[in-house]
Amino acid sequence: xxxVTLSQLLQVLVNGLAVGCIYGLIxxxxxxxxxxxxxxxxxxxxxxxxxxxxxxxxxGDVGLPWVLGxxxxxxxxxxxxxxxxAFVLRRVLGEPQFAVVMLxxxxxxxxxxxxxxxxxxDPRSFPTPYTGKSLRVGEVVVSYENLTILLGTLVLCVVLxxxxxxTRLGIGMQATSQNQLAAYYVGIPVKRVFSLVWAIxxxxxxxxxxxLAPVSLVQPGxxxxxxxxxxxxxxxxxxxxPGALLGGWIIGVSEQFAxxxxxxxxxxxxxxxxxxxxxxxxxxxxxxxxxxxxx
Amino acid sequence: xxxxxxxxLSISFGGIRAVDxxxxxxxxxxxxxxxGPNGAGKTTLFNLVxxxxxxxGGRVRFAGRDITSLPAHRIAPLGLARTFQNIELFExxxxxxxxxxxxxxxxxxxxxxxxxxxxxxxxxxxxxxRRVEDVIDLLExxxxxxxxxxxxxxxxxKVVEVGRALCLEPKLLLLDExxxxxxxxxxxxxxxxxxxxxxxxxxxxxMVAHDMGLVSRVAGRVLALNEGRVIAEGSPVExxxxxxxxxxxxxxx
Numbered sequence: 001x002x003x004v005t006l007s008q009l010l011q012v013l014v015n016g017l018a019v020g021c022i023y024g025l026i027x028x029x030x031x032x033x034x035x036x037x038x039x040x041x042x043x044x045x046x047x048x049x050x051x052x053x054x055x056x057x058x059x060g061d062v063g064l065p066w067v068l069g070x071x072x073x074x075x076x077x078x079x080x081x082x083x084x085x086a087f088v089l090r091r092v093l094g095e096p097q098f099a100v101v102m103l104x105x106x107x108x109x110x111x112x113x114x115x116x117x118x119x120x121x122d123p124r125s126f127p128t129p130y131t132g133k134s135l136r137v138g139e140v141v142v143s144y145e146n147l148t149i150l151l152g153t154l155v156l157c158v159v160l161x162x163x164x165x166x167t168r169l170g171i172g173m174q175a176t177s178q179n180q181l182a183a184y185y186v187g188i189p190v191k192r193v194f195s196l197v198w199a200i201x202x203x204x205x206x207x208x209x210x211x212l213a214p215v216s217l218v219q220p221g222x223x224x225x226x227x228x229x230x231x232x233x234x235x236x237x238x239x240x241x242p243g244a245l246l247g248g249w250i251i252g253v254s255e256q257f258a259x260x261x262x263x264x265x266x267x268x269x270x271x272x273x274x275x276x277x278x279x280x281x282x283x284x285x286x287x288x289x290x291x292x293x294x295x
Numbered sequence: 296x297x298x299x300x301x302x303x304l305s306i307s308f309g310g311i312r313a314v315d316x317x318x319x320x321x322x323x324x325x326x327x328x329x330x331g332p333n334g335a336g337k338t339t340l341f342n343l344v345x346x347x348x349x350x351x352g353g354r355v356r357f358a359g360r361d362i363t364s365l366p367a368h369r370i371a372p373l374g375l376a377r378t379f380q381n382i383e384l385f386e387x388x389x390x391x392x393x394x395x396x397x398x399x400x401x402x403x404x405x406x407x408x409x410x411x412x413x414x415x416x417x418x419x420x421x422x423x424x425r426r427v428e429d430v431i432d433l434l435e436x437x438x439x440x441x442x443x444x445x446x447x448x449x450x451x452x453k454v455v456e457v458g459r460a461l462c463l464e465p466k467l468l469l470l471d472e473x474x475x476x477x478x479x480x481x482x483x484x485x486x487x488x489x490x491x492x493x494x495x496x497x498x499x500x501x502m503v504a505h506d507m508g509l510v511s512r513v514a515g516r517v518l519a520l521n522e523g524r525v526i527a528e529g530s531p532v533e534x535x536x537x538x539x540x541x542x543x544x545x546x547x548x
Contacts, residue, residue: 168402175385175396182383185345186463187371187400 004261007139012256018146018215020252021153025208026229027236027244028160029201035177035239036197039089039100043108044205045226050111051077051206052213052222053119056126066129074206081202085195093194108223115220123217131214145214152211156204157245173197228255231275237285246286250274297356298323298499299467304343304353313339315523316353321467326493326500328510330534331520332543337503338380340520341471344501345377346370357467372400376460377469380503382452384444390455391440394427397462430458434488450481457488461496468492470502474509482506489513507535519543 029044041047054076059069088107092099130144164170176183176193184190209222216222232251236243251271259267278285297320304317314336321327329337342348344355346367355363362370376397385393401423408416431437434454444452453476460468473489474482486509492498493513504510510517510531517534519527521543527534534540 168399171396172399175388175399178385178387179383181347181379182385182459183396184347184367185371185377185383186397186459187368189366189368 005139010140012260013253014140014142014146016253016256017249018149018252019256020232020249021149021245022208022212022248023225023229023232023251024245024248025153025156025204025211026226027233027248028241029205029208030230030233031236031238031241031244032197032201032204034233036173037089037093037194038097039093040097040104041201042101042104042226042230043111043223044201045223045229046108046111046115047077047081047202047205047223048209048212048226049115049218049220049223050080050209051202052126052209052218053115054206055210055213056124056218057119060124060127070210073210074203077206078199078203081205082195082199084202085198089198090191090194108226112220112223119218119220121220123219126213126218128214143215149211149215152207153245156207157241160200160204160241169193169196228271231271234275235278235286240285243286297321298325298358299344299501300354300356301340301344302354302356304340304350304355306339306343306348306350312523314343314350317520317523317525318353319518319525319528321499321501323499324493324497325516326489326502326514328514328517328531329501329503329520330505330507330510330517330540331526334522335520335543336523337520338471339523341377341469341503345375345469371463374464374466375469376463376465376467378453378456378460378471378473380472380475382449382456384452384456384459386445387443389441389443390436390447390458391427391431393444393455393459394430394462395423397459398423398426400463426464427462430461433461433491434458450477453477453481453485454488457485457492461492461498465498467499467501470500472503472505474504474506482509485509486512507531511535 026044026048029047030041033039033041033044051073055069055073058064058072059066062069064072084107089100089103092103128145130148134141134143135147164174172183172188173193173196175186176188176190180190183193212222228251229248232247233244234247235250236245236247251274254274255267255270258270299321301317301319304314305312306314317336317340319327329340331337339348343350346362346365346369349364353363354361357370357373357375360373362373362375385396388396403419431440434457436451436454436458439447439451439455444455447455453473457470457473470489474485477485489500489502490513493500502514504514514531517529517531518525519534519537519540521539526539526543527537529537
């Protein structure tokens with residue numbers, strides 16, 4: 001390797017931010033569900049995988065137009081998330097956290113197995129109208145795939161922000177996440193809000209899957225990056241939406257830098273190394289939202 | 296017909312009859328108190344009336360409508376608000392935000408019109424603000440308007456919770472132990488506010504209370520419960536003298 005140049009650094013940074021967006025979006029799914037229902041959904045990565053497969057099927061196999069296919073995939077996953085809560089997760093509401101963890105890990109296994117049965121285990125590529133094109137800014141090359149990841153994440157976050165800040169339902173969701181009983185008594189249908197939060201979270205996972213699919217391959221195991229996204233959520237404070245994105249970026253960027261500038265193996269360890277470091281230095285996360293439970 | 300009618304209400308938890316065949320009727324405009332020793336079933340009764348538990352038997356009627364099987368979020372829009380003994384507020388939000396969310400059932404505009412900031416949304420929002428400010432003035436909360444609940448003393452939180460219930464513009468207000476944990480001065484203020492709410496705003500009040508001083512001052516009629524059953528009903532003086540009530544509190548000879 002010749003001397004490190006600025007454009008090379010920028011290049012690695014951009015790639016890292018793009019990967020980080022994916023981690024951040026999955027982390028966002030973790031955080032949304034956790035804030036509202038105090039459940040940790042370990043199947044979040046697998047929901048992303050399902051979203052990617054549905055998109056591949058609708059666009060690649062059925063031949064729907066690109067935008068319509070994306071929209072339908074997100075909608076399909078949102079409906080799936082809603083039903084998943086209404087029929088499965090509501091049964092364990094209020095049970096010990098461990099039961100929820102085991103249930104969602106189990107759901108993850110089921111999703112992977114079903115995906116394997118339906119779509120097979122051979123990795124599939126996800127052609128897009130912009131595959132192979134790229135944008136050059138000086139010496140930095142940003143592929144259209146990465147550009148869509150960055151822009152898609154930005155748009156989604158703005159939409160979510162406006163939704164939570166300004167709509168009756170969004171404010172009702174915030175209220176529910178702070179005090180379910182109080183929310184119930186000011187007239188918020190708490191059960192439906194829970195299911196809708198799952199719907200949003202699954203829809204966000206589908207967006208992450210669709211954005212990731214062109215740069216990765218679509219296969220049943222792709223949801224395992226959910227573990228790194230979990231680390232991102234923890235680093236961000238596990239209750240904070242900006243924290244989840246920032247955590248994703250930190251992990252994505254450091255992973256890319258580790259891959260380029262450190263010996264082989266470090267790239268895979270980077271996410272967990274940073275997680276351990278974060279837990280030692282700032283256990284409450286970058287954006288502390290969770291106060292210690294008062295007794 | 297009575298405004299709030301509870302008829303033969305019962306619920307069991309395991310083998311315990313927490314509320315056992317309880318009936319009472321509250322007229323419009325009354326202040327009605329429910330007393331009884333610990334574990335008498337007072338809060339359980341509130342939870343049955345306000346739709347968090349559903350009874351094994353009996354009926355609850357409010358303003359001529361059967362609300363027995365309605366969940367809490369469907370009861371609130373009918374004009375029934377409540378507070379909790381241990382205060383259930385949105386801890387990380389400000390006093391103002393807590394009161395504004397109390398207006399949730401009165402919000403009509405859709406998500407789309409909100410995102411577009413239509414004039415109708417502005418008008419609605421201003422109306423909500425005005426109503427909330429009225430409550431802030433009534434309960435003298437102006438000083439705390441922008442403070443986060445988690446930073447407020449217990450006594451103020453208790454008032455904020457009453458305020459949030461008022462923002463719903465209730466016709467019937469259920470207060471669960473409105474003065475528990477308050478110092479004598481705060482309890483006295485709470486008594487005045489309950490009178491104001493009843494007299495000036497015309498809200499019918501049903502309260503669970505331990506504080507007999509408060510009950511004697513503000514309540515017109517009192518229901519005494521023990522072990523899930525009604526043991527006495529009448530004016531505060533009558534109920535306090537009732538031998539069954541004295542036994543329940545002090546133990547029978």
